[in-house]
Amino acid sequence: MNDRPIPAAQDAAREHAAHASQYRLLRERRFAPFFWTQFLGAMNDNVFKIGFTSLVTYQAARFSGIDPKTVAFLISAIFIAPFVLFSATSGQVADKFDKAMLTRWVKTFEIAVMLVGAAGFWLHNAPLLYACTFLMGVHSTVFGPVKYAYLPQKLATDELVGGNGLVESGTFVAILLGxxxxxxxxxxxxxDAGVVGAAGIAGTSTGAVWLGAVCLVLALVGRTVSAFVPPCPPPQPGLRINWNPVSETWRNLRLAHGNRTVFLSLLGISWLWFVGATFLASFFNFAKDVLMADADVVTVLLAMFSFGIGTGSLLCERLSRRRIELGLVPLGSIGMSVFGIDLFFASHALPAAPHLLSVGEFLGVAAHWRVLADLFLLAMFGGFYSVPLYALIQSRSEPSHRARIIAANNILNSLFMIASAMMAMALTRAGVSIPGIFLTTALLNIVVAAYIYTPVPEFLLRFIAWVLLHTFYRVRLVNVERIPVEGPAVLICNHVSYVDAIVIMAESPRPIRFVMDYQIFRHPFFGWVFRHAKAIPMAPAHEDAARLARAYDACAEALADGELVCIFPEGKLTKTGDINPFRHGVMEILRRSPVPVVPMALRGLWGSVFSRQSGPVLPRPRRRGLTSRLTLAVGEPIAPDEATLERLQESVADLRGARR
Structure with a gap:
């Protein structure tokens, strides 16, 4: 059973969301206890890992048999290993049992794990601390599918971006505090370094006591808060669990691979974890060996990184207008590479330091501010990159096995993070500096982006549309939720400019197959865009009857597959701004495929940069060009048996009104 809001509740939530920010969720029981539970868990993870890493990096003499240059990467790999081993089983468990109950079980387990960690800190026992690191990885492995499958069950579709933004930003604030x-x-x-206690254990017990105590307190508080998480019924309570992690891991990956866009989104998120793990695990050695700074400066670096990704995550809701905006993903990729590369050059423009700098001394050097700016902006663009991908996976995965898709994501995340640790250790042993590792990662990011966006052009096309709308226009939406989120439908709209289809594409909740005049494909830019958008070229019967027949066949096939097909029934751009008479092509499409028709109208595009003034070429810019305000209005769907050419044109004309 899926307890996501019913359509009426979703409509109410959508109406409320139009006048309230994402922060209102922090006051609601369906979200707040869950948010603070995951916040405290993320904070506890990092109190432990940072305490352990700091000790072995700056006080390596207290731990025997440890290489301080590679130990941070080793700790990261140990923490990630359970994701490979147990994610498949965790996904099944999250689909079978109540997620609130699982949350409380996980938090109880965390208390026991932190008792082991406290003993390891007290004894300065590296094997014991490695064991605790592994167990905390188990804790996070089990909680991962619960965490991301919980959100789409409790939030409406238009709350997913805001909810994921809060979770992502909260996670990194927790990382910073931890x-x-x-x-x-x-x-x-x-x-008190060098002090020997009565038992002969080198070093002080003060730091060990504090680390152990804080970890235990956070675990206890997290368990208390988890008691307030509301029930979250499982989607498949009758699921039989396959306890073989190898076969189930393979099954989960095949399940995720069934939807190409979702699978490539999983790869995209996993790549972000690769990038993040590389940078975060490098900060201690970066501060000590490159910036010539003490351990407190690591906190400054992590603060900038955390504030950056938190800022980017929270801005996603505003930039995407509370929708799942895939156009932000390529924007994030570009920013991550640009500022990752600049961080390499900034790291080679630093003055020499006579000793390890304190925070005050570090901030007093102007060149260090460039390093901090690069870290902040790299992380901010990482937020733009990750939040839409998480929301996409949650919205397009089948509810019955959503947790197992998230488990597949965790498996991929863990493999990518282990690869990150192995790459960093190999490059370090080969003599590559930390800035060199950053540069390598930034350049690899370009390659990975090209791999993801080439087979699924939806990301790049939405990016182009998003940039266009945020450069040339300010768009007002009227009842855009009437565009169906699933099932076939024919969309019709007046034809005002060369970018009508791009505007509609940007505002649609799902991909659209546009029926376009075949001559548009001759244009170098728009032709490239619409070919990759799988637009359907159409020609008049007197020019190319065979092409026209193929277009009708393609429309029928797309609608049979449950897709959206959009046609501009006028058949040509308006020369005056008025709506031209509708042609019969749309009726032929409906004759072959009787599906609902959704009328739409664009207002305000006439006279803008891309509207037509005369001739079949791009127009000269008009005075309203770069500041045009436009409206996309969507009408009530019309049943196929009620659709006539006259009614369709009348519906579009009414939606457009007097404004052209």
Whole structure:
């Protein structure tokens, strides 16, 4: 059973969302206890990992048999290993059992794990701390599918971007706080370095006590908060669990691969984890060996990174207008590479330091601000990149096996993060500097982006549409939710400019197959766009009857597959701004495929940069060009047996009104 809001509730939520921000969710029981539970868990993970990493990096003498240059990458790999081993089973468990109950079970397990961690800190016992790292990985592995499958069950579709933005930003704020607390506690222990206790254990017990105590307190508070998470019924309570992790892992990956867009989105998220793991695990050595700074500066670096990804995550809702905007994903890719590359050059323009710099000394050097700006902006674009991908996966995955799709994502994440650790260790041993690792990652990001966006052009096309609308126009939407989110339909609209289809594409909740005049494909830019959008070229019967027949066949095939088909029934751009008479092509499409017709109208495009003034070429810019305000209005769907050419034209004309 799926307890997502029924359509009426979704409509109410959508109406409310139009006048309220995403932050209102923090006051609602369906979201707030869950948010704070995952927040405290993420914070605890990082108090432990940062405390452990800081100790072995800056106080390596207390731990025997540890290489401080590679230990951060090793800790990361150990933490990730359970994701490979247990994600498949965790996904099944999350689909079979109540997610609120699982959340409380996981938080109880966390308390036991932190008892092991406290003992490891007290004894300065690296094997015990490695074991705790592995167990915390188990904790996160089980909670991962619960975490991301919970959101689409409790939030309406138009709340997913805001909810994911809050979770992502909250996670990185938790990472920052965990970093500060873990670093401060570890530094407290450093003040008594060399002291030998009665048991003969080198070093102070002060830092160990603080680290162990804080981890236990956070686990206890997290367990208390989890008690308020409301019930979340499982979608498949009768599911039989396959306890073989190998066969189930393979099955989950095949399940995810069934939807190409979703699978490539999973790869995209996993790549972000690769990038993030590389940077975060490098910060200690980056601060010590490149910036010549002490452990407190690591907190500054992580603060900039955390604020950056938190800012990007929260801005997603505003930039996407509370919709799942895939156009932000390529924008994120571009920013990550640009600022990752600049970070490499910024790291080679630093003055020499006579000693490890304190935070005040570090911030007093102007060149260091460029490093901080690069980290902030790289992470901010990472937020633009990740939030839409998470929301896409949640919205387009089947509810019955959504948690297993998330489990497949965790498997891929873990493999990519282990690959990140292995790459970083290999490059380090080969003599590559930390800035060199950053540059390598930024360049690889370009290759991965090209791999993801080439087979699924929806990402790149939505990016082009998003840039266009945010450069040339300010768009007002009227009842755009009437565009069906599933099932076949024919969309019709007046034809005012060369970018009508791009505007509609940008505002649609799903891909659209546009029926276009075949001559548009001759244009170098628009032809490329519409070919990759799988537009259907159509010609008048007197010019190319065979092409016309193929176009009708393609429309019928697309509608039979449950797709949206959009046609401009006028058949040509308006020369005056008025609506031309509708042609009979739309009626032939409906004759072959009797599906609902959704009338739409564009207002305000006439006279803009891309509207037609005379001739079949792009027009000269008009005075309203770069500041045009336009409206996309969507009418009530019309049943196929009620659709006539006259009624369709009248519906579009009414929606457009007097404004052209």
């Amino acid at each position: 970093t500060i607390v873990g670093g401060v506690a570890a530094a407290t222990g450093a003040s």
